[in-house]
Amino acid sequence: MLHIVNKSPFDTGSLASVLRVAKKDGGAVLLIEDGVYAAVKNSATEASLKAAGMPVYVLQPDADARGLQSRLMDGVNMVDYGGFVDLVAGHDNVQSWL
Amino acid sequence: MSDDMDFEEGGAIKKFMFVNRKAPYGTIYALEGLEVVLISAAFDQDVSLAFVDDGVFQLVKGQKTDGVEMKNFSPTYRALEGYDIEKLYVERESMETRGLTEDDLLVDVQVMSAAEMGDMMAQQDVVISF
Numbered sequence: 001m002l003h004i005v006n007k008s009p010f011d012t013g014s015l016a017s018v019l020r021v022a023k024k025d026g027g028a029v030l031l032i033e034d035g036v037y038a039a040v041k042n043s044a045t046e047a048s049l050k051a052a053g054m055p056v057y058v059l060q061p062d063a064d065a066r067g068l069q070s071r072l073m074d075g076v077n078m079v080d081y082g083g084f085v086d087l088v089a090g091h092d093n094v095q096s097w098l
Numbered sequence: 099m100s101d102d103m104d105f106e107e108g109g110a111i112k113k114f115m116f117v118n119r120k121a122p123y124g125t126i127y128a129l130e131g132l133e134v135v136l137i138s139a140a141f142d143q144d145v146s147l148a149f150v151d152d153g154v155f156q157l158v159k160g161q162k163t164d165g166v167e168m169k170n171f172s173p174t175y176r177a178l179e180g181y182d183i184e185k186l187y188v189e190r191e192s193m194e195t196r197g198l199t200e201d202d203l204l205v206d207v208q209v210m211s212a213a214e215m216g217d218m219m220a221q222q223d224v225v226i227s228f
């Protein structure tokens with residue numbers, strides 16, 4: 001399952017819920033909109049993302065808009081809108097954690 | 099707080115603080131707050147801006163919004179000086195929790211502790227939160 005998070009992890013608990021609940025086998029996390037802030041290097045959320053046990057993707061246009069181009073942690077995968085579509089198509093199902 | 103504002107006679111100058119606590123593009127709060135700050139500049143009041151929690155993300159350097167087709171309003175923070183709005187306060191813990199340092203910010207700010215921020219807030223006549 002592809003888990004999509006669009007809220008800042010410092011503002012809501014949606015990312016924390018994903019990391020607590022999601023089945024890791026076959027799972028993946030896609031950070032979009034304010035969700036991308038979770039992947040900022042040296043942030044309080046970096047360690048929990050590193051320990052996600054699932055691939056983590058970041059929507060590049062949303063990261064760029066927020067000035068995060070060179071401020072993201074290692075180990076996350078950048079995707080564009082085409083990559084977003086591929087991720088959705090490549091998983092059996094999708095959950096948006098609003 | 100007992101003095102009424104009296105713009106016609108020049109009136110009393112009050113201390114206004116705008117508290118920014120939201121990230122810039124996920125909601126409209128940051129942009130709308132900035133609009134209000136610019137309007138406030140017309141009233142010759144003692145205006146300051148505070149950046150707390152996700153509000154510190156508003157000041158991150160290098161915002162590039164072409165890909166999301168939204169207006170990049172971050173250069174406006176640098177123009178505030180031209181409106182005599184020069185008091186920009188950032189709470190240190192909010193910044194550090196988010197992996198940011200003062201070097202990541204696009205304007206000169208005064209970084210302060212939570213307690214100092216609380217003191218600043220307590221000194222205001224009016225606090226408006228976005």
